[in-house]
Amino acid sequence: MGSPDVLGLRNDICFERFGRLGPYGYGYSVKRGGTGAGLHGDREGAEDLWTGPGSSTEIDYSKIQWVKVQSACTTKNAGRFAPVEKAGGNLFLNLHPNEGQASRDNGVKSEPSPAEDDSIIGRSDEPEVPASANESSTKAKKAEENVALLPRTAILIRTWWDFHYTVEDIVYLRSLIAELSLLSGGEFTVHFLVHVRDDNVPIWADEKIYDRILENALPPEFRGMGILWSERQMGLIYGGIQESFFRDLPVHGVYRSTFMPVQYFSHQHPEYDFVWNWEMDVRYTGQWYHFFDQIRKWTKAQPRKGLWERNGRFYIPSVHGSWEDFKQMVRVQTEMGTNSPNNVWSGLKSPSGNSIPGSRTAQAKSDKSIWGPEPPPDVLTNQNNPEPPTTYEKDKYEWGVGEEADLITFNPLFDPDGTTWFFTEDITGYNTTSSLPPRRAAITTTSRLSKRLLTLMHRETVLKRHTMFSEMWPASVSLHHGLKAVYAPHPMYIDRDWPPSYLAAVMNGGRNGASGGARTSVYGGREHNFKGTTWFYDAGFAPNLWRRWL
Numbered sequence: 001m002g003s004p005d006v007l008g009l010r011n012d013i014c015f016e017r018f019g020r021l022g023p024y025g026y027g028y029s030v031k032r033g034g035t036g037a038g039l040h041g042d043r044e045g046a047e048d049l050w051t052g053p054g055s056s057t058e059i060d061y062s063k064i065q066w067v068k069v070q071s072a073c074t075t076k077n078a079g080r081f082a083p084v085e086k087a088g089g090n091l092f093l094n095l096h097p098n099e100g101q102a103s104r105d106n107g108v109k110s111e112p113s114p115a116e117d118d119s120i121i122g123r124s125d126e127p128e129v130p131a132s133a134n135e136s137s138t139k140a141k142k143a144e145e146n147v148a149l150l151p152r153t154a155i156l157i158r159t160w161w162d163f164h165y166t167v168e169d170i171v172y173l174r175s176l177i178a179e180l181s182l183l184s185g186g187e188f189t190v191h192f193l194v195h196v197r198d199d200n201v202p203i204w205a206d207e208k209i210y211d212r213i214l215e216n217a218l219p220p221e222f223r224g225m226g227i228l229w230s231e232r233q234m235g236l237i238y239g240g241i242q243e244s245f246f247r248d249l250p251v252h253g254v255y256r257s258t259f260m261p262v263q264y265f266s267h268q269h270p271e272y273d274f275v276w277n278w279e280m281d282v283r284y285t286g287q288w289y290h291f292f293d294q295i296r297k298w299t300k301a302q303p304r305k306g307l308w309e310r311n312g313r314f315y316i317p318s319v320h321g322s323w324e325d326f327k328q329m330v331r332v333q334t335e336m337g338t339n340s341p342n343n344v345w346s347g348l349k350s351p352s353g354n355s356i357p358g359s360r361t362a363q364a365k366s367d368k369s370i371w372g373p374e375p376p377p378d379v380l381t382n383q384n385n386p387e388p389p390t391t392y393e394k395d396k397y398e399w400g401v402g403e404e405a406d407l408i409t410f411n412p413l414f415d416p417d418g419t420t421w422f423f424t425e426d427i428t429g430y431n432t433t434s435s436l437p438p439r440r441a442a443i444t445t446t447s448r449l450s451k452r453l454l455t456l457m458h459r460e461t462v463l464k465r466h467t468m469f470s471e472m473w474p475a476s477v478s479l480h481h482g483l484k485a486v487y488a489p490h491p492m493y494i495d496r497d498w499p500p501s502y503l504a505a506v507m508n509g510g511r512n513g514a515s516g517g518a519r520t521s522v523y524g525g526r527e528h529n530f531k532g533t534t535w536f537y538d539a540g541f542a543p544n545l546w547r548r549w550l
Contacts, residue, residue, distance in 0.1 A: 033060025067224030304400030337365035373482030414516025420524030
């Protein structure tokens with residue numbers, strides 16, 4: 001499923017473990033500055049990395065401090081980016097007069113306290129967001145001078161305070177920092193977002209406790225790159241949210257509200273135009289910067305016409321043909337409908353003549369294409385949402401081309417309505433008396449979010465007390481406010497030889513050829529089909545394949 005060719009990923013290079021990970025300490029001893037991993041078993045070609053033509057000596061990682069290396073790289077390349085006008089401290093809440101240790105070390109001035117910030121205080125009116133929320137005045141000035149400024153992107157590695165870092169984890173993290181932050185000349189900055197699982201530890205109230213826990217939470221070479229957060233802290237920042245204990249889970253918990261600390265990180269760090277929410281268990285055998293850059297370029301080039309409909313489907317080239325063929329197939333399925341069993345009762349209404357909340361019984365065989373914002377009645381207003389420049393029919397696949405994606409995901413953005421997905425009704429703060437708000441979801445929270453999207457998520461939570469389940473929240477806010485969300489159909493491999501047509505029928509078994517929108521969706525009771533794939537939160541094939549490659 002998916003395609004490297006469509007995304008522009010190179011598939012003519014095959015890395016083996018020593019050539020790929022050797023530069024990061026894999027394959028040589030701790031005494032020589034390595035990790036000590038890969039010293040046993042088949043080592044054919046391992047020494048060629050250091051002894052062949054044009055090779056260098058082994059790198060001694062025993063005394064490296066990545067925070068200094070990354071900071072030096074950013075400083076040296078500062079002219080490529082807009083100057084940082086202000087940035088918040090790393091304690092998330094400035095409840096004490098002094099700044100946190102991390103801020104003092106970096107000489108960064110803290111933001112005003114939350115009590116002085118109107119985006120933290122819930123007010124009866126809804127202040128309007130500037131149309132250029134993603135651009136500072138400095139950027140505008142530079143643009144007038146014809147100086148091309150690059151966007152800054154933060155990589156937030158999600159971890160927790162007592163996480164055990166294996167040798168393989170260390171090598172993985174080194175590759176991320178070197179290939180994204182250093183190779184890009186500061187386009188990316190890697191941070192560790194460290195979850196303090198004990199709510200009774202007052203990290204938000206005492207600097208010494210904060211600094212001590214942070215120092216012990218990361219391996220020595222990564223110290224200084226972390227930011228702590230706790231669920232109780234999120235309850236203080238995002239107070240007033242209705243507590244439902246959906247499936248016995250707290251609304252401020254990491255499982256239901258993964259993006260709360262990400263929202264506030266973005267609020268405190270306006271210098272970042274984009275934030276990648278990145279999990280510790282993601283692995284890639286290719287080169288990181290090439291992957292991230294090609295994903296960004298491809299999503300930026302996608303037109304908005306039919307985008308939400310394409311987002312909701314897996315792309316299988318052997319069944320769907322070229323990307324253009326796939327695009328037109330989705331258009332036909334949306335406008336005409338399909339002969340799916342889900343459409344047997346299409347058009348019928350409930351006995352009372354009204355639609356049933358959360359059901360599809362009153363929907364016609366075809367689907368309405370999404371064109372612009374799809375807001376529920378109680379959504380946050382006056383947010384300068386993007387509006388279509390013309391009608392859907394008149395657009396020639398032009399709107400959205402060249403526009404950076406506000407949300408990038410690696411699984412389809414499916415419609416959970418009507419599916420058996422467990423969290424389809426985990427909706428907090430919205431008026432659901434007549435119907436549930438329109439929503440989309442993408443399984444796994446590994447994704448890129450723009451500052452514009454994170455600002456809207458933050459304001460919806462603060463001012464309207466709105467939130468949804470983690471995997472549904474960013475996509476649904478994007479849908480409500482008309483932002484550009486894109487599913488990148490990256491290559492996914494399967495552990496067995498499925499007939500392609502059967503694979504397509506299972507994965508896109510929802511409404512009208514989509515992956516969601518019906519009880520026959522693969523999401524929910526049929527998620528066992530992902531066990532044998534290389535991309536899913538509990539896939540069995542992915543870790544097995546990685547370990548065998550190592």
